[in-house]
Amino acid sequence: MLKGLLPILFSSSLNPLKSAIKKSDAWHISGMEKESGKPIDVLFIGEEKTKYYITELLYKDIRHEIVLHQKTKLSLFLYCIKQKNILNIVFINAKSDLFKKSNHKNYFSIPEWVNCTAIIPFDESSESIKSDIRKVRKYRLNYRITDSHEDVIYFYNEMLVPYMHARHSKRAYPIELIKILEKIDKGQCKLLLVEWDNEPVSGVLLILENNKSPILWRNGLKSGNIDYWKMGAIFATYYFASHYLLSLGHKSVNLGNSRCFLSDGVLNYKRKLNISIKSSSKKKILVLPVKITESVISFFKSNPFIYHKNNKLLAAGFFDSTALQSDLKKQIKPFTGISEVCLFSIINNKILIQKSTNP
Numbered sequence: 001m002l003k004g005l006l007p008i009l010f011s012s013s014l015n016p017l018k019s020a021i022k023k024s025d026a027w028h029i030s031g032m033e034k035e036s037g038k039p040i041d042v043l044f045i046g047e048e049k050t051k052y053y054i055t056e057l058l059y060k061d062i063r064h065e066i067v068l069h070q071k072t073k074l075s076l077f078l079y080c081i082k083q084k085n086i087l088n089i090v091f092i093n094a095k096s097d098l099f100k101k102s103n104h105k106n107y108f109s110i111p112e113w114v115n116c117t118a119i120i121p122f123d124e125s126s127e128s129i130k131s132d133i134r135k136v137r138k139y140r141l142n143y144r145i146t147d148s149h150e151d152v153i154y155f156y157n158e159m160l161v162p163y164m165h166a167r168h169s170k171r172a173y174p175i176e177l178i179k180i181l182e183k184i185d186k187g188q189c190k191l192l193l194v195e196w197d198n199e200p201v202s203g204v205l206l207i208l209e210n211n212k213s214p215i216l217w218r219n220g221l222k223s224g225n226i227d228y229w230k231m232g233a234i235f236a237t238y239y240f241a242s243h244y245l246l247s248l249g250h251k252s253v254n255l256g257n258s259r260c261f262l263s264d265g266v267l268n269y270k271r272k273l274n275i276s277i278k279s280s281s282k283k284k285i286l287v288l289p290v291k292i293t294e295s296v297i298s299f300f301k302s303n304p305f306i307y308h309k310n311n312k313l314l315a316a317g318f319f320d321s322t323a324l325q326s327d328l329k330k331q332i333k334p335f336t337g338i339s340e341v342c343l344f345s346i347i348n349n350k351i352l353i354q355k356s357t358n359p
């Protein structure tokens with residue numbers, strides 16, 4: 001499968017010689033795959049923050065990394081050849097046009113992000129939503145809208161940053177406070193604070209620009225404390241925001257960007273709000289299986305994802321002889337914006353499409 005890596009690495013509007021001059025950071029990462037506990041080696045080429053996300057999906061806590069700093073595409077290809085008996089998967093994080101001239105088909109092109117919207121008010125018929133609403137009422141949570149610099153700075157330092165660090169650790173890259181305050185001063189942003197016993201416990205920044213759908217920009221939880229989550233404080237940011245925006249005459253809300261792995265907590269949380277995927281990022285994560293082992297099979301089975309093919313978004317799920325297709329279908333519940341659900345079987349160390357269905 002490595003023979004397909006060369007045209008992918010070199011495909012560009014420039015000729016291969018000029019393309020080879022361009023450099024990229026890369027990491028050879030090894031450790032035990034999270035679900036199987038079996039060894040897996042991958043090469044990740046691209047941005048460090050996306051590397052953190054992928055490695056957290058792949059590995060348990062302990063892993064070993066070799067940093068390949070600012071390597072040319074040719075040197076990375078030669079490294080792959082040298083490590084061909086060791087590497088299991090190659091991940092390439094780059095713009096989608098990197099892959100256009102490649103005829104190689106044994107890879108998946110996963111958008112770095114998908115953008116989700118939802119109709120308001122949210123559908124409150126599901127048991128999960130009903131349970132969250134009961135929590136909001138039980139703890140008598142309420143909200144207020146503010147554009148005070150003092151409130152925004154408190155939200156940033158005590159909620160947004162701690163919440164991001166609690167959820168994402170090293171891959172947390174909070175937006176700069178100055179950018180938030182600039183939008184506040186331009187009248188393009190409001191802060192919704194959720195309060196319990198008159199004390200703020202969570203909040204969300206709302207982007208409100210003329211003739212555009214409002215955006216739930218950033219959530220925060222006081223001290224990143226999971227106890228407030230259990231009280232329904234994060235759900236309350238969505239719930240109260242929907243009611244506030246509805247009072248302003250809006251009929252839908254943009255819920256922001258989410259990762260494309262269906263096991264991702266943020267995407268799963270938003271899915272219960274009956275989301276629609278409206279767009280996907282130009283930047284992709286190319287997933288190229290090299291040597292399929294028990295650990296690779298486990299990774300694919302545990303992490304169904306949304307991918308891009310022929311200008312469509314599809315959902316991919318994987319199974320082998322130990323997994324039932326019926327269980328997989330329950331795991332990949334379709335939602336608006338996905339053209340097809342594709343089930344792949346892994347047989348004799350090969351990934352084969354088994355069935356493709358409309359959602």
